[in-house]
Amino acid sequence: NTHDPYRILISEIMLQQTQVDRVRIKYAEFLKTFPTVRALASASLGDVLRAWSGLGYNRRAKYLHECAREVVRVHCGKFPLDEAELKNLSGIGPSTAAALTSFAFDGESPMIDTNIRRILVRVFFRTKIPSDKELYAFAKALIPRGKGRMWNYAMLDVGATKCTARNHSNDCPLIVLHGSVGDFVYKKPQPKFTNSKRFYRGKILKELAVKKHMTRSGLLKIINVDTSTMNIDEILDDLKKEGLIAVTRGVIALPS
Numbered sequence: 001n002t003h004d005p006y007r008i009l010i011s012e013i014m015l016q017q018t019q020v021d022r023v024r025i026k027y028a029e030f031l032k033t034f035p036t037v038r039a040l041a042s043a044s045l046g047d048v049l050r051a052w053s054g055l056g057y058n059r060r061a062k063y064l065h066e067c068a069r070e071v072v073r074v075h076c077g078k079f080p081l082d083e084a085e086l087k088n089l090s091g092i093g094p095s096t097a098a099a100l101t102s103f104a105f106d107g108e109s110p111m112i113d114t115n116i117r118r119i120l121v122r123v124f125f126r127t128k129i130p131s132d133k134e135l136y137a138f139a140k141a142l143i144p145r146g147k148g149r150m151w152n153y154a155m156l157d158v159g160a161t162k163c164t165a166r167n168h169s170n171d172c173p174l175i176v177l178h179g180s181v182g183d184f185v186y187k188k189p190q191p192k193f194t195n196s197k198r199f200y201r202g203k204i205l206k207e208l209a210v211k212k213h214m215t216r217s218g219l220l221k222i223i224n225v226d227t228s229t230m231n232i233d234e235i236l237d238d239l240k241k242e243g244l245i246a247v248t249r250g251v252i253a254l255p256s
Helices: 003-015 020-033 038-040 045-052 059-075 081-085 094-104 116-123 132-142 148-161 198-210 216-223 234-241
Strands: 212-213 246-248 251-253
Touching: 003 094, 038 059, 038 198, 038 251, 045 198, 059 094, 081 094, 081 216, 094 132, 116 132, 116 148, 148 234, 148 251, 198 212, 198 216, 198 234, 198 251, 212 216, 234 246
Parallel strands: none
Antiparallel strands: 212 251, 246 251
16 A cells, blocks of 8 residues: 555565565565665665565565665656666566556556466467567556556456466456466476575575674585585675675675
8 A cells, every 4th residue: 555666666576486475574674674765775785685584586685775776876766757767777677667657656557467467368368378578568558548556456456366376266357258267377387496506595695694704614514505516616606796795805794
């Protein structure tokens, strides 16, 4: 129940690849720590990563931090109204820009998440799934003039409660259009997470969020990695290149 673009941005970025139940608590905690875009922009990346810890995909936190700084530096602390300008901000792709345009500014841009994509495919495309670009253009043409916010909220609610991926409801208001449907699978199965690079990246950043700084040997002992099968130095190098950790004289820490 907010039209604040900053709060909408936080929720959209957090909800990317993360379940709603995990996001709810973190969202409230994050906003308590960084209540405004200026507060987030003035914080260190290390503090942002600590507040983000537990949500995974930590590059999202880095992009969010960069985005806040760009909003403050380039746009004097106010989010641009133009969708094309929003896309120029760090970490904001077509879907997030559309969400900001519609939910914050009541623009006629389609917010296409997993739920809305499923509805559009079931009703209009059936087995031929279009590209994201094609789907966006098609969905934009459906929005009633001046009803962007209402339309997107309605689509999200129907997708989350009635036109679901599994156990589809017979009360779905769209059943007269798409008929009887089975379970919907759009994306390929996720690769194995446990003991993957992403798994150890997350463990490293989670430990650093608590310990503040550690040596390589101390870190290896805590994360309990088998160095014969996993190149931990490659992971550390990647994290350093991405700016997610800092390494000074053998001491590893989150960036200040």
